[in-house]
Amino acid sequence: MTENAEEVTVLLLAHMGTAAFNIYGQTICTGLKIPPRGSHHYTPLAEESVNTLRMKYRHLQLVIIDEISMVSVPQFDYINGRLQQIKGCSDTTYFGNVSILAVGDFYQLPPISPRTPLCLPRDDILMDLWNLFNVVELTEIMRQKDDVVFAQMLNRLRTRKRNEPISDTDMKLLQSRTVSGNHDNGLSAPDDAMHLFYRNDDVDDHNEKMLATLSTHIHTIQAIDIDQTGGRIIRRNEQPHKTTRKDRNTTLADELKLAVGARVMLISNVDVTDGLCNGVSGVFKEFDYQEYRQFC
Structure with missing residues (x-):
């Protein structure tokens, strides 16, 4: 602990900038000086750069990582290596003896590149850092707690396997919220609504x-x-x-x-x-x- 409120004892990180801003934190790349497209093998920082981080994080005790589903195996290994370098620890002292709290849902977006989610088992035990963690599953739905039917439908879609058919009930519920050009169901989108495209x-x-x-x-x-x-x-x-x-x-x-x-x-x-x-x-x-x- 430190009596100086300016000292960093807890570091808030997220993979994407929007998520980092929402938790008043930084992106993983910015906070730990990790290259956005780092190689599969950890590259230490130059001494001058790492000294700056050592001064900044000399009292660091806890790192909270949001949207953990988007963190790839190589990036997680980079986080481990960077904290070891900052704290001056050996390779066998995981994450430099800094506590890690990872938050997220592995049913959501996977890593973009490479597509190596942490939750999948790895052949290389040295890269399987996720096995070091104790998993606590949160089961109560908060965001849609006032619409149980919709919440249950979303959870069925969340756990649905590839090629598994969607039930007629769920399909009808989804179609009831579809905005079509002729507005047959009475739904219409604002003219300035944001559009999402694949290409x-x-x-x-x-x-x-x-x-x-x-x-x-x-x-x-x-x-x-x-x-x-x-x-x-x-x-x-x-x-x-x-x-x-x-x-x-x-x-x-x-x-x-x-x-x-x-x-x-x-x-x-x-x-x-x-x-x-x-x-x-x-x-x-x-x-x-x-x-x-x-x-x-």
């Missing part, structure tokens, strides 16, 4: 259509790519670099179309502590063009 091309098409419905001028902003090489920022090329969201090195498009009144969403973490994280949406209010700094 990025469908997202782009829908965004174009929604922008066209606005009565304001549409501004097209071209991307300017920069590289940080040799300690200085240089212009990669004079023309915007053509990228796609299939490019593993970026989630950004080569151009951005905006208009006053358009709904916008961040697709990358900017400042999690300020709520500017992946998935946060808002409405564009105005343009303020200023002369931008020229990089050389």
